[in-house]
Every structure is written in C-alpha cells, then in structure tokens.
Amino acid sequence: MSNSVSRRDFLKVTSSAGAGLMMGVYLPGKPRFKSAASDSFEPNVWIKISPDNKVTITLAKSEMGQGVKTALPMIVADELDADWQNVEVVQADAHPDKYGGMMTVGSRSVRGGAWMRLRETGATAREMLVSAAAKQWGVDPASCRTDNSSVYHDASNRSLTYGKLTTYASGLKVPKKPQLKDPSQFRYIGKSIPQIDTPDKVSGKTVFGLDVRLQGMLYATVIHPPVFGAAVKSIDDREAKNIAGVKKVFQVSLGVAVVAKSTWAAFKGARALQIKWDNGDFSMDSKDISKSFRDLARKKGVVARNDGNAEKAMKKVDSRLEAVYEVPYLAHATMEPMNCTAHVKQGRCELWVPTQNPQGSQRTAAQLTGFSNDQVTVHVTQLGCGFGRRSRTDFIQDAVETAMKVDAPVQVVWTREEDMQHDYYRPATYNLFEAGLDKAGEPVAWNHRVVAPPIGRRGGPNSLDRSSVDGASNLPYDISNIFVDYCRSDIPVPVGHWRSVGPSQNTFITESFIDEVAFAAGKDPFEYRRKLLKNQPRLRNVLELAAEKSGWGGKLPKGLARGIAIVEDKGSICAQVAEISIEKSQVKIHRVTCALDCGQVIHPGIVESQTVGSVVYGLSAALYGEIIINKGRVAQSNFDDYPLLGIHEMPEVDVHLVDSQEEPGGAGEPAVPPAAPAVTNAIFALTGQRIQSLPVSLNGMRTM
Amino acid sequence: MPRYTLNINGRDRKVSVDEDTPLLWVLRDELGLTGTKFGCGRGLCGSCTVHLNGESTRSCMSTVDYAEGNDITTIEGLSPDVTHFIQEAWIAEEVPQCGYCQSGQVMAAAALLERNPNPSDQDIDMGMKMNLCRCGTYQRIKKAIHRAADEMK
Ligand code: FES
Numbered sequence: 001m002s003n004s005v006s007r008r009d010f011l012k013v014t015s016s017a018g019a020g021l022m023m024g025v026y027l028p029g030k031p032r033f034k035s036a037a038s039d040s041f042e043p044n045v046w047i048k049i050s051p052d053n054k055v056t057i058t059l060a061k062s063e064m065g066q067g068v069k070t071a072l073p074m075i076v077a078d079e080l081d082a083d084w085q086n087v088e089v090v091q092a093d094a095h096p097d098k099y100g101g102m103m104t105v106g107s108r109s110v111r112g113g114a115w116m117r118l119r120e121t122g123a124t125a126r127e128m129l130v131s132a133a134a135k136q137w138g139v140d141p142a143s144c145r146t147d148n149s150s151v152y153h154d155a156s157n158r159s160l161t162y163g164k165l166t167t168y169a170s171g172l173k174v175p176k177k178p179q180l181k182d183p184s185q186f187r188y189i190g191k192s193i194p195q196i197d198t199p200d201k202v203s204g205k206t207v208f209g210l211d212v213r214l215q216g217m218l219y220a221t222v223i224h225p226p227v228f229g230a231a232v233k234s235i236d237d238r239e240a241k242n243i244a245g246v247k248k249v250f251q252v253s254l255g256v257a258v259v260a261k262s263t264w265a266a267f268k269g270a271r272a273l274q275i276k277w278d279n280g281d282f283s284m285d286s287k288d289i290s291k292s293f294r295d296l297a298r299k300k301g302v303v304a305r306n307d308g309n310a311e312k313a314m315k316k317v318d319s320r321l322e323a324v325y326e327v328p329y330l331a332h333a334t335m336e337p338m339n340c341t342a343h344v345k346q347g348r349c350e351l352w353v354p355t356q357n358p359q360g361s362q363r364t365a366a367q368l369t370g371f372s373n374d375q376v377t378v379h380v381t382q383l384g385c386g387f388g389r390r391s392r393t394d395f396i397q398d399a400v401e402t403a404m405k406v407d408a409p410v411q412v413v414w415t416r417e418e419d420m421q422h423d424y425y426r427p428a429t430y431n432l433f434e435a436g437l438d439k440a441g442e443p444v445a446w447n448h449r450v451v452a453p454p455i456g457r458r459g460g461p462n463s464l465d466r467s468s469v470d471g472a473s474n475l476p477y478d479i480s481n482i483f484v485d486y487c488r489s490d491i492p493v494p495v496g497h498w499r500s501v502g503p504s505q506n507t508f509i510t511e512s513f514i515d516e517v518a519f520a521a522g523k524d525p526f527e528y529r530r531k532l533l534k535n536q537p538r539l540r541n542v543l544e545l546a547a548e549k550s551g552w553g554g555k556l557p558k559g560l561a562r563g564i565a566i567v568e569d570k571g572s573i574c575a576q577v578a579e580i581s582i583e584k585s586q587v588k589i590h591r592v593t594c595a596l597d598c599g600q601v602i603h604p605g606i607v608e609s610q611t612v613g614s615v616v617y618g619l620s621a622a623l624y625g626e627i628i629i630n631k632g633r634v635a636q637s638n639f640d641d642y643p644l645l646g647i648h649e650m651p652e653v654d655v656h657l658v659d660s661q662e663e664p665g666g667a668g669e670p671a672v673p674p675a676a677p678a679v680t681n682a683i684f685a686l687t688g689q690r691i692q693s694l695p696v697s698l699n700g701m702r703t704m
Numbered sequence: 705m706p707r708y709t710l711n712i713n714g715r716d717r718k719v720s721v722d723e724d725t726p727l728l729w730v731l732r733d734e735l736g737l738t739g740t741k742f743g744c745g746r747g748l749c750g751s752c753t754v755h756l757n758g759e760s761t762r763s764c765m766s767t768v769d770y771a772e773g774n775d776i777t778t779i780e781g782l783s784p785d786v787t788h789f790i791q792e793a794w795i796a797e798e799v800p801q802c803g804y805c806q807s808g809q810v811m812a813a814a815a816l817l818e819r820n821p822n823p824s825d826q827d828i829d830m831g832m833k834m835n836l837c838r839c840g841t842y843q844r845i846k847k848a849i850h851r852a853a854d855e856m857k
C-alpha cells in the first residue's frame with residue numbers, strides 16, 4: 001500500500017464524516033498522517049472525539065450476539081477514561097487495511113493481541129489529551145488526572161473537557177508507549193454495564209441484513225443444485241414467470257436466481273421453476289461416507305503429535321482399550337437465513353450484508369464486477385447469528401451476480417431449506433482409539449487417528465489440517481506416549497468452521513475416551529482427570545471448580561447421574577458437569593454446571609450469556625444434530641428435521657467464572673465442546689452404555 | 705391483484721397483494737415493518753410471531769386474506785416507547801444475544817402474560833416452546849417473564 005493512496009482514502013473518510021479537517025493516525029504499528037489544523041481529534045481510526053465532547057468509537061468487528069458492540073468500546077473507553085453516556089459506536093464499512101483484519105471468527109476480537117491494541121488505543125488518546133491540557137495550563141502532565149471525558153488539575157482547581165482539547169491535542173506527537181492502567185483502576189472492564197444495542201433488539205428496530213430497505217429495491221432468491229457438485233442442465237421458467245410479481249429468472253454461477261417485486265413472489269417463482277440438473281458423479285449416502293472413512297483409517301495418516309513412542313509403549317502395557325468414535329455433519333442453522341442486498345450501478349457496487357467477513361465480501365464483489373476495492377462499499381448490518389457460517393461469501397456471490405443483471409438494488413434471500421442444504425457443514429469424522437494402561441491403571445500410551453475432510457482450505461493431499469485435529473492433538477493430559485495422526489478425506493460435501501471448530505467434535509471424542517479409560521481403570525472420572533492434569537494448574541483449577549460447584553461425588557436422587565468434561569479452547573478453559581436422568585428411554589438433562597477461566601473478564605454478563613448459549617448450542621448437536629447425506633444431497637430441510645433445543649428442554653445452567661487477570665481468552669466458543677461429552681459421560685455413569693456416535697438419539701434413546 | 709385493508713397497530717393499512725401472501729411478507733415487504741422476522745417460513749420457529757386479536761400467531765402461516773378483519777399487533781406496535789412490561793424485563797435481564805428471534809419471543813411472552821399473568825416455569829415452557837432461539841437465551845427469557853409478571857402485580 002503506497003502512502004499517497006492511503007492518505008487519500010483516509011481524507012475521504014474524514015471529510016465524509018462532516019467534521020472538517022481532522023487529524024488521523026492509523027492503528028499502532030501503521031503509518032500515520034495528519035493535516036495541519038483540526039477541530040476534531042481522531043488519534044486513530046478507532047476513536048473520534050468531537051468538540052461537543054462526544055466520543056465515537058468505530059467497531060470493525062461484526063456483532064452477532066457475542067457482544068462486541070459493547071465489549072470492545074468498553075475496553076477503549078476504559079483506558080480513555082471516557083464518559084460512557086457520551087460514547088457512540090458506529091459500525092465500520094469494509095476497508096482492505098484501515099482497521100486491520102475485520103474477520104470476526106475464532107473468538108479473536110478480544111483475545112490475542114486485540115485486547116492490548118484496544119487498550120493502547122484508548123490510552124494513547126488519553127495521554128495526548130492530558131498533554132494538551134498540561135501544556136495549556138503550563139503544568140506537569142503527571143499532576144493531571146482524567147475522569148468522565150475531562151482532564152483535571154486539582155492543585156489549581158482547573159478542568160477542561162476532552163472536546164475542548166481536541167484541536168490542541170491533534171497537533172501533538174503520538175506517544176510511542178502509552179501508560180496502561182493497573183487492573184485495579186478499571187472503571188468499565190469487569191462490569192456488566194447495559195449493552196448498548198439491547199433496547200433496539202426488543203423493539204424490532206435493529207437492522208439485520210434482511211431488514212435493509214432501499215428505494216425501488218427488488219427481492220430475489222437463488223435455488224442451488226440439490227446434489228453437491230451438480231450443474232444446471234435446463235431451466236423451464238414458463239410457470240414461474242406467470243406468477244404475479246416475478247420479473248426475471250436467470251442462471252448465476254451457483255444456481256438459478258428468481259427476481260421479483262417481493263420476497264414471497266420470488267419464493268413462489270422459485271417453487272414453480274422446473275430445473276433439470278446434471279448431477280455429476282457424487283451420489284453417496286452417509287453410510288457410504290462413513291465406510292470410506294473406515295477404509296482411510298486402515299492406513300497411517302499425517303502425524304499431528306508424537307510424544308515418546310506410543311507404538312513401543314503399547315507393547316508393554318498391562319491392559320489395552322480400543323474404541324471407534326463417529327460424529328455426523330452438522331449445519332450452522334443461523335436464525336437469520338443467508339442473505340445479502342446488492343446494488344451495482346455506474347461503476348459502483350454497494351452491499352448491505354450480515355457478514356463475519358467484510359473484507360472477503362469486498363474482494364468477492366470486486367472480483368465479480370471487475371471493480372477495484374474502492375469501487376465497492378460494504379455496509380455490515382447486525383447478524384442474526386454467525387457461528388462461522390457468515391465467514392463464507394457464497395451468498396454474497398449470489399447477490400452480486402444477481403444485482404449485475406438488474407437495474408435496481410436487490411435483496412437475495414435464501415429460503416430456510418436452501419440455507420439448511422447449502423451450508424459449509426461441521427465435518428463428519430471417524431476416529432480410531434487405542435489406550436494402554438499400566439498396572440496401576442495409569443494411561444501410558446495413547447493412539448488417536450482422526451479421519452476427516454479438511455476444514456482449512458490450504459494444504460495438499462498429504463498435509464495436516466490443523467483445524468481437524470484441534471482438540472485431539474493438544475490433548476492436555478499428562479501421558480508419556482501420545483500419537484495422533486490425521487487422514488484426509490476428499491468427500492465433496494462442503495465443510496467449514498462451525499462454532500468452536502475442531503474442539504466441537506474432538507472434545508466429545510477425547511473426553512469420552514478418557515472417561516472410558518478412567519472407568520476401565522476403576523477410577524472416578526473426575527479424580528482420574530485431575531491427576532492427569534497435575535502439570536496444568538489452570539486446567540486443574542477449572543476442573544475442580546466445576547466439580548465442587550456441581551457437588552461432584554455427593555449423593556444424587558435415584559435415577560440421576562453426573563458426567564464431566566473439560567476443554568482448553570481459544571485461550572480459555574471450560575469444564576462442565578451434566579446431571580441427567582433417563583425415564584422410559586427418554587433422556588432429560590437437569591443441570592449443567594460450567595466453570596470457565598477466560599482470563600480477564602471484560603463483561604461478566606456477556607460471558608455468562610455466551611457460556612449458557614454455547615451449552616445450548618452443544619446440547620442441540622449432542623441430542624439431535626445430524627445432517628444426513630442421501631444420494632449426494634442433504635436430507636434435512638428445516639427445523640422439523642433439524643431440531644434445535646427448545647425452552648422446555650433447557651436444563652438449569654450455572655456459570656462460574658474464575659477470577660483472573662490473565663490475558664483474556666475467547667468467550668463465545670469454549671463452552672460448546674464440553675457439553676456433549678459431559679452429557680454422554682453421564683449417560684454412561686447411569687446406564688453403562690457408552691455413546692460413541694452422535695447424536696444421542698441414534699443410540700436407542702429418545703431425546704425429544 | 706386483490707386489495708386488502710389490514711388493521712395494524714391501530715391503523716388501517718391498504719395493500720394489494722395475492723390472496724395467498726403470508727402476513728409476514730405483507731408486513732416486511734409491503735409495509736416496511738421489518739421487526740417481524742423470517743426464520744423458517746413453515747411455522748416451526750416463531751421468529752415471525754405477531755398478535756391477531758391479542759393471540760400469538762405465526763405470520764408466516766397466516767395469509768393476508770385470513771388476517772384481514774383482525775386487530776394485528778406487531779413488535780413495532782407493542783408499546784410506543786419500549787415500555788411494555790415484557791420489553792422492560794427483557795432489557796433488565798439483557799435477554800437478547802443476536803436478537804433475531806427476539807421480536808417473536810417478546811410477542812409470544814406478551815401474549816402469554818395476557819392469558820396468564822402469573823405463569824409457572826412449566827407454563828412458560830408450554831407457552832414459549834415453539835419459539836426457537838439458536839443463540840440459546842432461554843434461561844434469561846424465563847427469568848425475564850417472571851420479572852415482568854412480578855412487575856405487573
Ligand atoms: S418464520 Fe414463521 S414460524 Fe418460522
């Protein structure tokens with residue numbers, strides 16, 4: 001990126017903000033630019049402080065229920081000592097580099113370096129405002145303090161609001177290493193302050209992708225080939241075109257688009273279409289896929305972990321245990337179906353889209369239209385769930401291609417059925433296990449072979465897909481000989497990132513098998529794990545907390561049993577204890593006790609709500625979740641055959657957060673993985689039946 | 705195309721659409737009342753819940769033809785300033801996550817309280833079980849309904 005280009009881009013943004021000349025600095029580590037005079041102060045792209053003392057914080061991450069719209073500004077505002085009542089949050093349009101990476105996945109908005117960058121941003125601005133005040137007063141900056149968007153000099157009883165200091169501050173040098181607060185000084189971080197977007201969500205005002213309404217807009221839907229890899233052979237659209245309101249029918253790269261005056265007319269038109277498909281050669285059923293995995297598992301895979309020498313150690317063990325574990329494909333089933341609104345005209349493309357991937361959306365639109373990135377504007381709306389599904393751009397491609405063929409803005413809406421049948425699914429996997437125990441019942445050798453289609457898109461036929469083994473290769477237990485390998489399947493069912501990704505399936509598998517091993521050794525599953533975590537104090541602590549809060553070991557009413565599971569995922573640790581009963585083969589989950597160590601908590605209320613929500617997400621998968629492939633196509637189509645947990649099946653979920661000042665970890669994902677194994681381990685404790693494939697309903701039990 | 709007069713949030717609104725058009729799409733596409741959401745289109749999720757004469761109704765399953773002549777209330781008309789007991793309780797308990805299902809949840813809960821001002825946990829389960837929330841906000845929904853019921857006393 002050349003400086004002149006970025007300068008021009010920057011100035012365009014500032015002038016469109018209507019605040020006259022402003023100073024701007026890119027994020028720490030990026031080149032900075034400034035103009036001569038300013039009455040508004042923008043120490044970097046994240047913050048603008050205007051003369052009326054309003055602080056505007058730009059959110060470059062997507063809000064999908066995980067609370068970034070409140071939590072990220074809180075971090076900035078805390079270090080800035082801003083008056084929260086006067087903070088406004090605006091959603092950033094896509095930009096290739098101005099905000100750094102905008103992709104909202106992997107619980108990465110706070111963890112990793114993000115938390116520090118946000119704090120430094122707030123602290124930098126604060127320090128410049130303090131310097132500005134100190135210079136004006138002719139006092140030592142160290143003798144000033146800040147509170148509620150003002151600088152105070154107590155000794156002389158003087159104060160100035162940030163708004164009054166913006167012009168002066170914008171002429172100052174940007175401090176290289178601003179002073180950060182000691183955690184004891186945090187004023188917002190760690191508090192459950194009201195989320196800024198809640199009132200709009202309970203009054204129907206929040207604008208989701210599907211709620212975008214533009215002058216003269218049209219509506220469209222796209223029908224995709226039911227069989228993966230199929231192509232259109234012929235389209236008979238006579239009947240469709242007779243439907244009132246249907247305007248156009250045409251082919252797009254991924255299917256057939258029906259454009260109409262309303263969504264309903266588009267849906268009706270789509271139903272009336274007669275499309276002949278060329279089905280290609282994928283016609284497998286789920287059981288064929290499972291068999292193909294089994295075949296692959298016969299050969300050694302790519303090594304994912306090799307501690308000690310498991311092969312040798314296995315020959316000398318006292319007893320051995322083997323098992324096979326399988327999980328099915330799963331759909332994301334976001335509550336808001338896939339959609340995108342696009343307008344292509346006069347050398348410009350404008351998108352309104354609920355996306356986790358604004359920059360990818362921009363690139364996709366640029367490629368399809370032949371435009372440059374700056375001819376493409378991407379407005380990010382609220383997302384009606386994301387879960388990884390909205391990191392993909394297939395629905396954006398549908399919208400842009402459709403918009404290129406009509407003379408108006410067009411909203412492409414997928415039906416629920418299209419959404420269910422054209423996902424990037426959580427992969428089905430097949431796992432071979434072998435564990436060797438010594439005389440004392442301690443595991444001394446552990447073999448795990450993972451067979452799965454790769455989630456990551458990189459790497460050749462013999463390469464390791466890290467996402468597929470995440471949660472398996474990083475088994476936290478202290479076992480001297482561990483061997484994990486990975487066999488890549490090339491089944492053409494599209495797969496992708498599904499909330500918590502690798503650990504979503506691998507934790508069910510490893511935490512079930514370690515449970516088997518514990519029972520084989522005749523040990524209590526909590527104590528057994530605890531001993532194997534002796535060198536992992538943080539994990540052990542979380543495990544103990546879950547056990548303690550659940551009353552582990554204490555007596556339960558007859559017919560109830562407990563199961564336990566733990567995971568380390570996205571920089572956090574979560575342990576869960578599930579309490580279940582089975583009556584007339586009907587499984588009921590009574591209570592799930594969660595212990596979570598996600599380091600420094602930004603907003604306890606959001607973390608609690610994300611944790612409970614993750615448990616629900618994990619339980620829906622454990623109890624019912626299954627996408628079946630039938631002759632190359634997905635058999636499920638809507639919430640009747642892909643059920644979600646309802647309020648009447650909701651267990652009591654209590655969340656216990658570890659008080660910690662460690663670097664923040666993820667909060668929206670780590671409670672998904674332990675939910676399934678906590679439940680299935682409880683089923684074993686109650687019945688002696690080991691659930692080795694999901695969903696639970698496949699194992700002769702009713703779950704609804 | 706046939707013409708209809710719908711009484712929505714206390715106002716008569718005229719539309720001309722096909723008689724099989726679901727109320728959901730009349731609200732969203734013809735009248736710009738986008739607070740009512742599309743989730744499944746088949747009566748399975750509850751995102752599209754509105755009130756027809758005070759009763760919870762799936763607007764994706766009620767045709768415009770059927771809806772005409774009834775008093776229709778949508779999330780936009782539940783209260784003029786987000787002060788319905790349910791909305792206040794929802795804010796106090798911070799129920800929403802992504803928020804997509806919440807218009808439907810709020811409407812279903814408001815109708816439930818109308819029928820039964822003091823619901824037990826089980827009443828809530830029965831009254832709300834057809835309103836799915838993929839984000840899993842059920843625990844807070846239950847708390848908020850109890851809170852609203854208490855506030856109403
Ligand atoms: S959209 Fe009406 S019930 Fe789902």
Ligand code: FES
Nearest residue numbers: 803805837838839
């Ligand atoms: S809040 Fe997201 S689906 Fe209910």
